[in-house]
Amino acid sequence: MRDASFSQCTSTRILLLLISPVFMESCGAKILEKTLEQWMRYKEECLKKMANDPYPSGLFCNRTFDMYACWPDGSPGAIVNVSCPFYLPWYEKVQHGQVSRRCGLDGHWVLLNGTELWRDHSQCREEMETSTEEEGVHQLMVSLKVLYTVGYTLSLLALVFALLIFTVFRKLRCTRNYIHANLFASFGLRALSVIVKDALLEKMWGKELFEVSDWEALLSHEAAIGCRVAQVVMQYCILANHYWFLVEAVYLYKLLIGAVFSEKNYYTRYLYLGWGTPVAFVVPWMTVKYLKENAECWGVNENMAYWWIIRIPILLASLINLMIFMQILKVILAKLRASQKGYADYKLRLAKATLTLIPLFGIHEVVFIFATDEQTTGILRYIKVFFTLFLNSFQGFLVAVLYCFANKEVKFEMKKKWQLWKLDHPSLCCSQ
Known part of the structure; x- marks a missing residue:
């Protein structure tokens, strides 16, 4: 039914919907x-x-x-x-x-x-004066989608394994690791929601339409419900992810700088902050989308003012994390100066502490914090999208590695479990 131009524009538009809701002008205003x-x-x-x-x-x-x-x-x-x-x-x-x-x-x-x-x-057929440019954009979008799909899938697998480790080993159960586990869960849910949302968008908008029933089904209200639910869940998971960054920052700040406090009492508040705060922003955003922009999968932001309902809490959490990050670095710097053994060792330990805190607090989010989607154009926009997608999709994997698989406490417990297993199964070990 559709000619090549319509198929190309639709295909590119689907990819842009998957990647970023602000790229919609690539296939026209409609x-x-x-x-x-x-x-x-x-x-x-x-x-x-x-x-x-x-x-x-x-x-x-x-x-x-x-x-x-x-x-x-x-x-x-x-x-x-x-x-x-x-x-x-x-x-x-x-x-x-x-x-x-x-x-x-x-x-x-x-x-x-x-x-x-x-x-x-x-x-x-549409005039193909910009066909080369559109083909380039299409190929770029395909590459970016493959990139972040691989990143989120790898992150999801690593995070599930990390959560299993924290669940199985009892000696790893403490407030610090509970907070890490919640951060892992928020990363995992974020990755899963993105993958599911993409699959629903592809199913809804990516199929070839040859029968009347296909077009009518696509326009039906029921067809969009699942896709919109996935969009809402994804926005909630992204917000929860950012606020568990904030929880990690607040916990470490109180641990290093704050007075003595009861961890159990504060853990309940951390749960409210990490999982409860996003609800206060997602519900108003969902209401506005339903009343004002109830189209497709709610992935298009015709009025960017509505998008600030989601963006403001993310920017706020990122800025607070940045301030806490700077304060914690000052404390670490002071402690390292007081106990430094050598200048090279001092610089190495400071760099290690800094690089370890960056993914834990989500500080990379601040890099493009003021380069909003509306302000970036041309090559800068594509650079921003590439780094944002790359860092966001692979960050879950990096956090799982740093705070679980590379953790000395975790490695010690796993090694001890392995030694006990070998003692319980001597025949299997000796036969090798």
């Missing part, structure tokens, strides 16, 4: 849902016209709607021309063009290769 609504209106007008027009006498090709254009009855051996369909996103450019079909001498529309209906819609 969103796919509006195009589908226009197509449905075109189809209804066509069916009414076919029902009302009188039938000619003698042999003729039957009037039809072939999912692309509305065709009147055709005389045998004649070429039938109709105007380009008005639902095409680029209709203003091709409104004077025509699409053609040939009526055979036997009163049947001419087929291509004996199976497909022949149709010449070359005049209705």
Whole structure:
């Protein structure tokens, strides 16, 4: 049903929807849902016209709607021309063009290769002046999607394994590791929600549409519910992830700088801060999207003011983390100066402490904190998207490695378990 231009634009648009909601101008201002609504209106007008027009006498090709254009009855051996369909996103450019079909001498529309209906819609195709640029954007989006899908999948597997370790080994159960486990869980849920949301978007908007039922199903309210739920869950998981960064920062700050405190009492408050705070922002955002921008999978932000409902708490958490990060570095710097053994050793330990804290507090988020999506254009925008997707998708894996697999306490417990297992299974160990 769709020509190459429509398929390319739709395919690129799907990838842009998956990656970033602010890249929508790449395929024009019209969103796919509006195009589908226009197509449905075109189809209804066509069916009414076919029902009302009188039938000619003698042999003729039957009037039809072939999912692309509305065709009147055709005389045998004649070429039938109709105007380009008005639902095409680029209709203003091709409104004077025509699409053609040939009526055979036997009163049947001419087929291509004996199976497909022949149709010449070359005049209705979008001008391909920027085809090279669009192809480049499409390939870039494909590469970015592969990149972050691999990153989130690898992170999810590592985080699940890390959570199992913290669950199985009882001696690892303490407030610090409980907080780490919640951070791992937020990373895992974030990765899972992104993967599920992408799958639903691909299923909803990525399929080829040839039957009327496909288009009607795509426009139905039920089709978007699952996709919108996945979008809401994903936004909640992203916010929860950022606020567990904040919990990690607050806990370490109180541990190093604060007075003596009861860990058990504060852990309950950490749970509220990490898992409860995002609800206070996601619910208003969800309400606004439903009332004001209830289109597609809620991935398009036509009014960026609504997007600030989600962005402000993220920026706030990132700024607080940055301030706590600087304070903790001062404390670490002072302690290292007081107990330094050598200048080289002092610098190495400081660098190690700094690099360890960066992924734990999500400090990398501050790099592009003021380079908002609306302000970045051209190559800067693609650089920002690349680094954001790369860091966000692989950060879960990095955190799992640093705070679980490379942790001396964890390695000691795993080594001890391994030694005990070998003592309990001497026959298996000795046979090797």
